[in-house]
Amino acid sequence: MNIGDVAARSGLPAKTIRYYDDIGLVRPQRDPNGYRAFREQDLHKLAFLGRARGLGFSIEDCRNLLHLYEDETRTSAEVKDIAQHHLDEIDAKIAMLRG
Numbered sequence: 001m002n003i004g005d006v007a008a009r010s011g012l013p014a015k016t017i018r019y020y021d022d023i024g025l026v027r028p029q030r031d032p033n034g035y036r037a038f039r040e041q042d043l044h045k046l047a048f049l050g051r052a053r054g055l056g057f058s059i060e061d062c063r064n065l066l067h068l069y070e071d072e073t074r075t076s077a078e079v080k081d082i083a084q085h086h087l088d089e090i091d092a093k094i095a096m097l098r099g
Contacts, residue, residue: 006038010046025063045069057086068069
C-alpha cells in the first residue's frame with residue numbers, strides 16, 4: 001500500500017504517518033524508487049497509534065506499547081503497567097481540575 005491508501009484506511013493524515021516513520025514508530029518497506037510500501041501490519045500499527053494518541057498516550061508510551069506488542073516473551077503485566085500509569089495521570093488531572 002502507498003501512503004495515501006494507508007492514510008485513508010488508518011484515518012491518519014499522511015503527514016502524521018511520515019512523522020511516525022521518521023521517528024521509528026513504524027518502519028515501512030521501501031520500493032526501489034524510495035517510496036514507502038506499507039504492509040498490513042504497518043496499517044494495524046498506525047490504526048493503533050491513532051487510537052492510542054487519541055486517548056492521550058504519549059509518543060514514548062506508544063513506542064513502549066508497540067515494542068511490547070512485538071515482543072512475544074512479554075508479560076501482560078508490562079502492558080497493564082503502562083496503561084495504569086496513564087490512567088493515574090488522567091485521575092490526577094481530573095483531581096486538579098476539580099480543585
